[in-house]
Amino acid sequence: MKNKNILVLGANGKTGSRVIERLQKIDEAVIRIGSRNAAQPFDWENPATWYAVLHEIDSVYITFQPDLAVPAAAEIIQQFATLATNLGVQKMVLLSGRGEKEAQLCEEIIKNTAKNWTIVRASWFNQNFSESFFLEPILAGFVALPRAEALEPFTDANDITDVVVECLLHDHNNQTYELTGPKLLTFPEAVAEIAKATHKEIQFQAVTLEEYKQMLREYQIPEDHIWLVNYLFEQVLDGRNSQITNDIEKVLGRKPTDFETYAKETAKTGIWNAINV
Numbered sequence: 001m002k003n004k005n006i007l008v009l010g011a012n013g014k015t016g017s018r019v020i021e022r023l024q025k026i027d028e029a030v031i032r033i034g035s036r037n038a039a040q041p042f043d044w045e046n047p048a049t050w051y052a053v054l055h056e057i058d059s060v061y062i063t064f065q066p067d068l069a070v071p072a073a074a075e076i077i078q079q080f081a082t083l084a085t086n087l088g089v090q091k092m093v094l095l096s097g098r099g100e101k102e103a104q105l106c107e108e109i110i111k112n113t114a115k116n117w118t119i120v121r122a123s124w125f126n127q128n129f130s131e132s133f134f135l136e137p138i139l140a141g142f143v144a145l146p147r148a149e150a151l152e153p154f155t156d157a158n159d160i161t162d163v164v165v166e167c168l169l170h171d172h173n174n175q176t177y178e179l180t181g182p183k184l185l186t187f188p189e190a191v192a193e194i195a196k197a198t199h200k201e202i203q204f205q206a207v208t209l210e211e212y213k214q215m216l217r218e219y220q221i222p223e224d225h226i227w228l229v230n231y232l233f234e235q236v237l238d239g240r241n242s243q244i245t246n247d248i249e250k251v252l253g254r255k256p257t258d259f260e261t262y263a264k265e266t267a268k269t270g271i272w273n274a275i276n277v
């Protein structure tokens with residue numbers, strides 16, 4: 001196997017943890033965990049940690065924190081990619097956001113710096129409702145969000161993972177894939193699917209972006225996180241991403257997972273059992 005030493009950044013995250021799980025089934029793959037809590041820690045905010053983690057690595061799966069859209073991202077990505085290439089890394093697979101101008105700048109940096117690259121641009125993950133920022137409101141049985149009318153082709157993290165693993169193990173060099181689920185859904189429709197799958201009542205309330213930001217301030221969410229939320233709702237959900245692609249099927253030879261299946265399968269895990277309790 002070519003490029004068998006693989007570094008997975010965000011190893012405990014939504015896609016990184018799944019990528020590791022899949023790679024562990026490939027005998028020849030030698031996986032290195034990219035985490036602030038690993039024996040050899042990796043921290044985006046501390047470049048002094050990068051060198052040792054990149055030592056003797058052939059391929060890297062890059063998931064950046066908190067988001068490629070934040071102002072500091074381009075500089076950090078440039079610094080990281082340059083070091084990785086200088087240390088002999090042969091391939092970089094970058095998880096990027098769909099329709100994010102700033103993220104595309106980071107994509108260009110990877111394209112210009114990596115020996116071989118694949119860009120995996122994803123739409124909003126289904127798992128944001130079960131493993132991330134929408135879990136808490138779902139469990140409260142009350143979701144208030146702006147852009148209630150926006151149509152988003154929510155993508156399943158398992159499909160993203162399968163594409164990433166395929167790109168790490170095989171030749172998808174110089175390709176940019178745009179991953180979407182099979183259907184456009186609004187936030188109220190997505191929440192209704194979860195209510196149906198869990199047989200629980202979950203209310204949805206449409207709010208303005210200003211009202212939403214005010215709510216986040218009342219919950220004492222840090223201002224830099226509110227900046228990011230504002231960016232995502234204002235820029236990414238303005239309709240620019242309201243189209244479906246067939247890139248998941250192109251890469252994997254199978255259809256992407258639909259939101260209804262995700263909701264049914266996730267309900268079985270018990271993560272939403274506490275709704276309305």
Ligand SMILES: NC(=O)c1ccc[n+]([C@@H]2O[C@H](COP(=O)([O-])OP(=O)(O)OC[C@H]3O[C@@H](n4cnc5c(N)ncnc54)[C@H](OP(=O)(O)O)[C@@H]3O)[C@@H](O)[C@H]2O)c1
Pocket residue numbers: 010011012013014015016034035036037042043044045063064065066067068069095096097098121122123124125128
């Ligand atoms: N969610 C979406 O809908 C969506 C859509 C498109 C693109 N994206 C992009 O996906 C990327 C995130 O990927 P993901 O969702 O798979 O990961 P994730 O679930 O957001 O990953 C969280 C992990 O990141 C690690 N982390 C946090 N701060 C870190 C730091 N300073 N240095 C190193 N690691 C740090 C933490 O692990 P440790 O505590 O173990 O260090 C944490 O477990 C972001 O760049 C985002 O823009 C997300």
